[in-house]
Amino acid sequence: xxxxxxxxxxxxxxxxxxxxxxxxxxxxxxxxxxxxxxxxxxxxxxxxxxxxxxxxxxxxxxxxxxxxxxxxxxxxxxxxxxxxxxxxxxxxxxxxxxxxxxxxxxxxxxxxxxxxxxxxxxxxxxxxxxxxxxxxxxxxxxxxxxxxxxxxxxxxxxxxxxxxxxxxxxxxxxxxxxxxxxxxxxxxxxxxxxxxxxxxxxxxxxxxxxxxxxxxxxxxxxxxxxxxxxxxxxxxxxxxxxxxxxxxxxxxxxxxxxxxxxxxxxxxxxxxxxxxxxxxxxxxxxxxxxxxxxxxxxxxxxxxxxxxxxxxxxxxxxxxxxxxxxxxxxxxxxxxxxxxxxxxxx
Amino acid sequence: xxxxxxxxxxxxxxxxxxxxxxxxxxxxxxxxxxxxxxxxxxxxxxxxxxxxxxxxxxxxxxxxxxxxxxxxxxxxxxxxxxxxxxxxxxxxxxxxxxxxxxxxxxxxxxxxxxxxxxxxxxxxxxxxxxxxxxxxxxxxxxxxxxxxxxxxxxxxxxxxxxxxxxxxxxxxxxxxxxxxxxxxxxxxxxxxxxxxxxxxxxxxxxxxxxxxxxxxxxxxxxxxxxxxxxxxxxxxxxxxxxxxxxxxxxxxxxxxxxxxxxxxxxxxxxxxxxxxxxxxxxxxxxxxxxxxxxxxxxxxxxxxxxxxxxxxxxxxxxxxxxxxxxxxxxxxxxxxxxxxxxxxxxxxxxxxxxxxxxxxxxxxxxxxxxxxxxxxxxxxxxxxxxxxxxxxxxxxxxxxxxxxxxxxxxxxxxxxxxxxxxxxxxxxxxxx
Numbered sequence: 155x156x157x158x159x160x161x162x163x164x165x166x167x168x169x170x171x172x173x174x175x176x177x178x179x180x181x182x183x184x185x186x187x188x189x190x191x192x193x194x195x196x197x198x199x200x201x202x203x204x205x206x207x208x209x210x211x212x213x214x215x216x217x218x219x220x221x222x223x224x225x226x227x228x229x230x231x232x233x234x235x236x237x238x239x240x241x242x243x244x245x246x247x248x249x250x251x252x253x254x255x256x257x258x259x260x261x262x263x264x265x266x267x268x269x270x271x272x273x274x275x276x277x278x279x280x281x282x283x284x285x286x287x288x289x290x291x292x293x294x295x296x297x298x299x300x301x302x303x304x305x306x307x308x309x310x311x312x313x314x315x316x317x318x319x320x321x322x323x324x325x326x327x328x329x330x331x332x333x334x335x336x337x338x339x340x341x342x343x344x345x346x347x348x349x350x351x352x353x354x355x356x357x358x359x360x361x362x363x364x365x366x367x368x369x370x371x372x373x374x375x376x377x378x379x380x381x382x383x384x385x386x387x388x389x390x391x392x393x394x395x396x397x398x399x400x401x402x403x404x405x406x407x408x409x410x411x412x413x414x415x416x417x418x419x420x421x422x423x424x425x426x427x428x429x430x431x432x433x434x435x436x437x438x439x440x441x442x443x444x445x446x447x448x449x450x451x452x453x454x455x456x457x458x459x460x461x462x463x464x465x466x467x468x469x470x471x472x473x474x475x476x477x478x479x480x481x482x483x484x485x486x487x488x489x490x491x492x493x494x495x496x497x498x499x500x
Numbered sequence: 501x502x503x504x505x506x507x508x509x510x511x512x513x514x515x516x517x518x519x520x521x522x523x524x525x526x527x528x529x530x531x532x533x534x535x536x537x538x539x540x541x542x543x544x545x546x547x548x549x550x551x552x553x554x555x556x557x558x559x560x561x562x563x564x565x566x567x568x569x570x571x572x573x574x575x576x577x578x579x580x581x582x583x584x585x586x587x588x589x590x591x592x593x594x595x596x597x598x599x600x601x602x603x604x605x606x607x608x609x610x611x612x613x614x615x616x617x618x619x620x621x622x623x624x625x626x627x628x629x630x631x632x633x634x635x636x637x638x639x640x641x642x643x644x645x646x647x648x649x650x651x652x653x654x655x656x657x658x659x660x661x662x663x664x665x666x667x668x669x670x671x672x673x674x675x676x677x678x679x680x681x682x683x684x685x686x687x688x689x690x691x692x693x694x695x696x697x698x699x700x701x702x703x704x705x706x707x708x709x710x711x712x713x714x715x716x717x718x719x720x721x722x723x724x725x726x727x728x729x730x731x732x733x734x735x736x737x738x739x740x741x742x743x744x745x746x747x748x749x750x751x752x753x754x755x756x757x758x759x760x761x762x763x764x765x766x767x768x769x770x771x772x773x774x775x776x777x778x779x780x781x782x783x784x785x786x787x788x789x790x791x792x793x794x795x796x797x798x799x800x801x802x803x804x805x806x807x808x809x810x811x812x813x814x815x816x817x818x819x820x821x822x823x824x825x826x827x828x829x830x831x832x833x834x835x836x837x838x839x840x841x842x843x844x845x846x847x848x849x850x851x852x853x854x855x856x857x858x859x860x861x862x863x864x865x866x867x868x869x870x871x872x873x874x875x876x877x878x879x880x881x882x883x884x885x886x887x888x889x890x891x892x893x894x895x896x897x898x899x900x901x902x903x904x905x906x907x908x909x910x911x912x913x914x915x916x917x918x919x920x921x922x923x924x925x926x927x928x929x930x931x932x
Contacts (some may be wrong), residue, residue: 172714300903306896
């Protein structure tokens with residue numbers, strides 16, 4: 155009883171209960187998927203040792219859009235805008251980026267068009283959120299739903315072939331050394347630059363202040379609205395680049411269900427990284443690796459007979475890890491105080 | 501009588517702004533949708549006329565009849581609303597106070613008017629296409645239920661977007677009990693529905709615990725759980741609950757199906773409507789509901805008044821989970837989709853939770869408003885296929901229009917804001 159009281163006083167009890175709840179939940183999933191077995195590790199080790207090169211390649215492909223979107227989201231969440239419309243930005247920039255590539259006639263131009271699409275969405279989002287004080291969460295979900303419909307509509311109307319569109323070979327972004335995609339390096343550079351921007355520059359201080367205490371920024375004579383709009387536009391532009399990369403640098407085609415869930419994994423990356431761009435890069439790599447592993451395990455001969463649940467549980471890993479990390483570290487990884495709140499000048 | 505009219509006027513005044521805002525957002529959505537049609541060379545007017553077929557409107561008479569039904573329905577809700585809201589002061593509950601001649605006569609008048617309006621509406625329905633009307637109603641069932649999930653959350657100050665995952669879980673739970681257990685006819689239906697609601701609520705429990713105990717933001721936990729369910733349910737369908745067809749659950753046994761009323765509409769609509777009314781009564785006519793709404797409006801005041809915020813949040817999550825679970829069940833045991841099975845692609849349940857957000861927003865986070873918003877969106881979703889048949893306009897445009905409507909309604913005081921904007925423009929253009 156005394157231990158219980160001590161735990162309560164230290165406010166650990168609540169978190170302990172939560173962590174136990176999450177662990178029970180994960181155990182339930184493992185049990186339901188019939189995975190409390192040794193074979194899982196055997197197969198994982200086999201996948202790792204036999205095909206680490208292919209795994210690394212697909213990880214670099216998967217981590218690229220995740221990193222770009224997550225780094226962008228880090229910037230605009232630092233400024234106090236919580237954009238959960240990342241998935242929508244992916245969807246729209248995929249189509250518009252490919253269309254741009256076909257009109258201009260170059261894959262790189264397509265990526266830039268995707269970037270501009272993202273920037274435009276971010277600009278609209280931030281103007282609505284900053285000046286009209288729209289509810290950012292509803293706004294983000296609205297963008298997601300709008301993009302979900304718009305992707306299918308544009309696919310069906312632009313190319314008059316519902317559901318799928320193949321991009322011509324000459325628009326594909328060539329892979330360096332036949333291995334890594336150059337966009338991956340762009341993502342890494344973006345993460346480093348974002349880190350420098352946030353932690354080493356005056357503008358970064360202003361961005362962070364706009365998220366923590368917008369009143370102080372305003373009193374210092376700096377326009378909060380402009381900072382937030384700029385941060386959100388830049389952030390969404392990075393996500394748009396990631397979206398265009400899906401079709402131009404990776405799949406070479408647009409499928410309706412292509413990016414489903416990726417925007418939310420990017421959101422998970424941001425949450426786990428606690429708004430640190432460099433950490434986001436690392437975590438995007440880890441999540442991308444798990445997902446690549448999941449796809450690899452799924453295609454491994456014989457595994458479906460032994461471990462049918464492995465594919466599904468591996469797809470869940472990013473989401474489960476996020477829940478666990480958030481539950482354990484919620485006190486230590488603090489989010490900006492004014493996150494999601496419109497700034498109203500008094 | 502004058503008091504009753506006062507009550508009606510008061511009710512109309514409270515209804516006017518939200519209704520006008522929702523209609524304004526709808527207009528914005530339709531206009532932008534028309535813009536997208538024009539941009540790709542379609543005729544938006546003909547497109548929207550085709551979309552009206554989804555509401556059962558095939559002729560001009562049908563269109564007029566729907567207008568009349570809307571007017572009558574508004575009158576009816578106003579009347580019931582006014583009576584319901586103001587009657588304790590204006591006329592007194594007949595069964596609480598001593599029964600006087602006045603209260604009896606007023607109740608008689610109300611009953612007479614309600615019956616008369618319902619009769620008029622039933623006559624108006626003659627002009628509409630029955631099959632499409634029923635199809636529209638069938639579409640609206642899960643939507644009004646997932647709208648409850650979001651609406652109750654918002655009323656408690658919680659942004660609960662976990663309906664999507666809870667719908668999947670409810671659907672697969674219903675498919676399990678409905679397809680694999682042999683029970684007597686009445687009990688089977690009841691048990692299946694109840695179990696689906698229970699599983700929906702259980703799936704909502706984890707975010708609730710995390711929110712209450714550790715302060716984890718519900719947006720993060722519910723989004724993550726949606727995707728966990730997205731990968732969990734196909735596994736269950738393929739490996740645990742499979743039937744004779746590949747990648748589908750076993751066919752729901754006839755004892756667990758809701759009886760079909762026509763087209764793909766089943767009796768589950770009555771359960772859904774009852775759920776909306778129950779949630780309304782729970783929120784606005786009980787103490788727990790009052791506390792829940794107070795927590796959403798002003799948590800500090802609630803804490804000061806000694807209300808348990810944790811309990812209110814837990815209740816809102818559980819109500820939402822049950823509603824979403826029922827929505828999932830309505831798609832498996834309440835609608836003959838895919839031959840009474842749930843496919844592993846989740847095609848019959850995907851997106852319902854997301855659309856529920858839009859419907860709740862249009863219905864102003866009110867369970868009864870959600871019914872009307874669900875009917876509206878159901879008609880649009882149902883009419884989208886006619887747009888595609890008639891003119892080749894991709895039916896997914898409706899989803900995009902819905903997104904625009906949600907974006908428009910994310911702006912608080914939409915009408916006032918736009919009015920201010922217009923005024924500012926006028927000033928700028930004016931003589932200066």
